[in-house]
Amino acid sequence: MTTHIHETTSYDADEFGWFGGEAEGFGGRFMPEALMKALIELDDAWQKAKADPEFVAEFDAILRDYANLPSPLYHATRLSEQLGCRVLLKREDLNHTGAHKIRNVLGQALLTKRMGKTRVIAETGAGQHGVASATAAAYFGLDCTVYMGKVDTDRQALNVARMRLLGAEVVPVPSGSGTLKDAINEALRDWVASVDHTAYLFGTAAGPHPFPTLVRDIVRGIGDEARAQSLEQFGGLPNAVLAAVGGGSNAIGLFTAFLDDEDVEIHGFEAGGDGFETGRHAATIQANDPGVLHGARTYVLQDEDGQTIESHSISAGLDYPGVGPQHAWLAKSGRASYTSVTDKEAMDAFALLSRSEGIIPAIESAHAIAGAIKIAPQIKERHGEGATILINLSGRGDKDMGTAIEYFGLGDEK
Amino acid sequence: MSTSVAFEKAKAEGRAALVGYLPAGFPTVDGSIEALTTMVEAGCDIIEIGLPYSDPVMDGPTIQDAVQQSLDGGVRVDDVFRVVEAVAATGVPTLVMTSWNPIERRGVDRFAQQLQDAGGAGLITPDITPDFAPEWIEAADARDLDKVFLVAPSSTDERIAMTTAACRGFVYATAVMGVTGARAKTSDLAAPLVARTKQTTDLPVGVGLGVSNGAQAAEMAAYADGVIVGSAFVRTLLDNRSDEQAALKALASLTEDLAAGVRSR
Numbered sequence: 001m002t003t004h005i006h007e008t009t010s011y012d013a014d015e016f017g018w019f020g021g022e023a024e025g026f027g028g029r030f031m032p033e034a035l036m037k038a039l040i041e042l043d044d045a046w047q048k049a050k051a052d053p054e055f056v057a058e059f060d061a062i063l064r065d066y067a068n069l070p071s072p073l074y075h076a077t078r079l080s081e082q083l084g085c086r087v088l089l090k091r092e093d094l095n096h097t098g099a100h101k102i103r104n105v106l107g108q109a110l111l112t113k114r115m116g117k118t119r120v121i122a123e124t125g126a127g128q129h130g131v132a133s134a135t136a137a138a139y140f141g142l143d144c145t146v147y148m149g150k151v152d153t154d155r156q157a158l159n160v161a162r163m164r165l166l167g168a169e170v171v172p173v174p175s176g177s178g179t180l181k182d183a184i185n186e187a188l189r190d191w192v193a194s195v196d197h198t199a200y201l202f203g204t205a206a207g208p209h210p211f212p213t214l215v216r217d218i219v220r221g222i223g224d225e226a227r228a229q230s231l232e233q234f235g236g237l238p239n240a241v242l243a244a245v246g247g248g249s250n251a252i253g254l255f256t257a258f259l260d261d262e263d264v265e266i267h268g269f270e271a272g273g274d275g276f277e278t279g280r281h282a283a284t285i286q287a288n289d290p291g292v293l294h295g296a297r298t299y300v301l302q303d304e305d306g307q308t309i310e311s312h313s314i315s316a317g318l319d320y321p322g323v324g325p326q327h328a329w330l331a332k333s334g335r336a337s338y339t340s341v342t343d344k345e346a347m348d349a350f351a352l353l354s355r356s357e358g359i360i361p362a363i364e365s366a367h368a369i370a371g372a373i374k375i376a377p378q379i380k381e382r383h384g385e386g387a388t389i390l391i392n393l394s395g396r397g398d399k400d401m402g403t404a405i406e407y408f409g410l411g412d413e414k
Numbered sequence: 415m416s417t418s419v420a421f422e423k424a425k426a427e428g429r430a431a432l433v434g435y436l437p438a439g440f441p442t443v444d445g446s447i448e449a450l451t452t453m454v455e456a457g458c459d460i461i462e463i464g465l466p467y468s469d470p471v472m473d474g475p476t477i478q479d480a481v482q483q484s485l486d487g488g489v490r491v492d493d494v495f496r497v498v499e500a501v502a503a504t505g506v507p508t509l510v511m512t513s514w515n516p517i518e519r520r521g522v523d524r525f526a527q528q529l530q531d532a533g534g535a536g537l538i539t540p541d542i543t544p545d546f547a548p549e550w551i552e553a554a555d556a557r558d559l560d561k562v563f564l565v566a567p568s569s570t571d572e573r574i575a576m577t578t579a580a581c582r583g584f585v586y587a588t589a590v591m592g593v594t595g596a597r598a599k600t601s602d603l604a605a606p607l608v609a610r611t612k613q614t615t616d617l618p619v620g621v622g623l624g625v626s627n628g629a630q631a632a633e634m635a636a637y638a639d640g641v642i643v644g645s646a647f648v649r650t651l652l653d654n655r656s657d658e659q660a661a662l663k664a665l666a667s668l669t670e671d672l673a674a675g676v677r678s679r
Binding site: 016030031032033037038176181185188189193196291292297302304305306307308 | 467468469470471472473474475478482485490491514515516517518519520540541542543545546563564565566567568569570573577588590591592593
């Protein structure tokens with residue numbers, strides 16, 4: 001199975017990074033001039049790399065031999081019974097390091113090598129992208145610095161230890177709210193000063209052009225594999241594909257292969273936190289307020305002065321006040337629908353999948369399961385009894401056990 | 415009043431212009447007006463007022479610290495215009511330096527109008543380039559506001575030409591590859607960048623990032639039309655935060671040192 005990184009869809013960005021055009025669309029490259037040369041070089045390098053069969057073959061081999069891909073497409077029979085339609089899970093939780101994120105970092109690090117740079121930097125929230133970046137840096141023999149909000153380094157000590165064990169330098173960022181968005185700011189500040197020898201491994205399909213396209217191309221293997229597996233194992237395409245959306249890399253990774261299959265419904269689920277109406281959430285698309293954050297025009301949680309509002313979610317991986325610009329365009333163009341699920345709905349789904357399938361999902365992925373529970377009746381109504389939904393199980397829940405112990409009181413004596 | 419007036423005056427006097435920066439609302443809104451007025455009286459030719467933003471990319475730790483204090487103090491965009499109005503009333507060309515999103519949020523045209531109404535000279539926009547700023551260019555052109563975009567040591571000649579063609583007032587050359595902040599040594603990247611920039615334009619070129627004293631200002635004044643100082647002023651206020659009078663005195667003496675620097679090239 002080979003990746004389809006060079007393929008295009010009707011929903012791609014133009015050469016300036018606009019999804020849906022400059023006037024009405026999202027994306028672009030809102031960045032300091034100091035980084036423009038590097039971003040343009042990165043774009044050029046990626047265009048050449050993805051057209052080079054040798055690069056593609058090397059990427060495929062690394063994914064297969066090192067990252068344990070392709071991941072299985074699994075028919076979750078007991079969950080299917082409960083939801084009343086066929087549920088297929090794309091098992092990205094079985095990947096090396098436990099999530100879809102390994103694809104992104106291996107692709108970007110391979111490109112870094114090709115460009116002759118010797119150091120990578122990354123931002124991380126809960127630490128998953130940081131661990132993946134440190135892993136890829138170790139694999140390719142690159143120096144690695146990971147920026148992580150001070151609040152996050154304090155609450156994710158295990159991942160900090162993992163990154164350090166893998167040889168990365170972890171820099172706690174105390175500024176701003178001390179979380180993911182501040183880690184991105186600090187990584188960009190490093191990059192402004194180090195851009196001649198350093199590549200920025202962006203953690204999601206967001207940021208300035210070409211990152212939304214570059215990361216999307218690299219992770220689209222999720223959907224390419226799932227589409228082929230669905231045809232081969234189940235004799236057809238699913239009626240709907242579902243994924244959780246924070247920055248949006250696992251979702252765009254699944255959706256891309258299905259964008260031009262007009263009969264396939266596409267559903268993204270944002271983190272609703274305490275509930276959209278409480279204002280304590282990370283449901284950026286639902287908030288429907290365009291702005292510019294971290295280099296792209298997209299939907300942003302912001303106040304009336306354009307100051308970023310902190311997001312809230314039980315899932316650190318979805319806790320981001322922006323969203324990848326291609327998702328913003330898929331929402332606005334109507335190709336995909338985005339709704340939110342609350343912390344409680346996600347945690348209920350977390351428990352349900354654990355008990356009905358013996359799979360403990362990442363809380364991020366549990367948002368997609370929760371979304372499936374909510375929309376299964378509509379899917380069945382539209383597509384009949386044999387309806388099939390395909391969910392991206394983007395990661396495993398080992399990292400979330402601390403949260404689960406606290407949420408469910410699992411440590412309590414009964 | 416366009417900054418070009420101040421550059422012409424400095425040129426006629428055979429020196430470089432001194433451009434001073436502080437964020438609005440630091441330490442308070444009134445405190446920033448007082449501090450900026452002190453800088454004008456002590457010799458700044460042009461003032462840049464920072465609009466505090468939650469997610470600045472180009473700011474180093476010193477300015478981040480000050481901006482965070484402004485935000486924690488509850489500063490609003492309307493307060494920024496109030497500071498602009500007070501400082502512009504001194505007769506010195508007054509620019510706003512801002513990240514892009516607060517402009518877009520307010521509406522580019524409305525922001526430009528409010529800036530003009532407050533007597534502002536224009537904008538310095540460090541995190542957007544002319545190729546992504548057509549709306550601002552149009553709004554500024556309609557009102558003759560200064561459009562100050564940045565060039566960097568990494569800029570290609572082609573991009574420098576594109577950038578200077580879009581500027582009005584002056585061109586901001588970033589002396590180092592990095593964020594704002596005082597540095598012990600001046601950069602050897604600045605002079606070649608100014609030379610490359612001047613090949614594409616007759617506009618004045620100001621150099622910023624890393625200048626903290628009169629000697630450094632004098633070095634830069636040898637090849638640049640303007641010397642831009644930010645973090646050093648902010649540092650002075652941070653270091654004297656417990657004593658307002660001492661802070662203003664220190665600010666005046668730093669300004670005088672820098673003003674002497676731009677006159678001794």
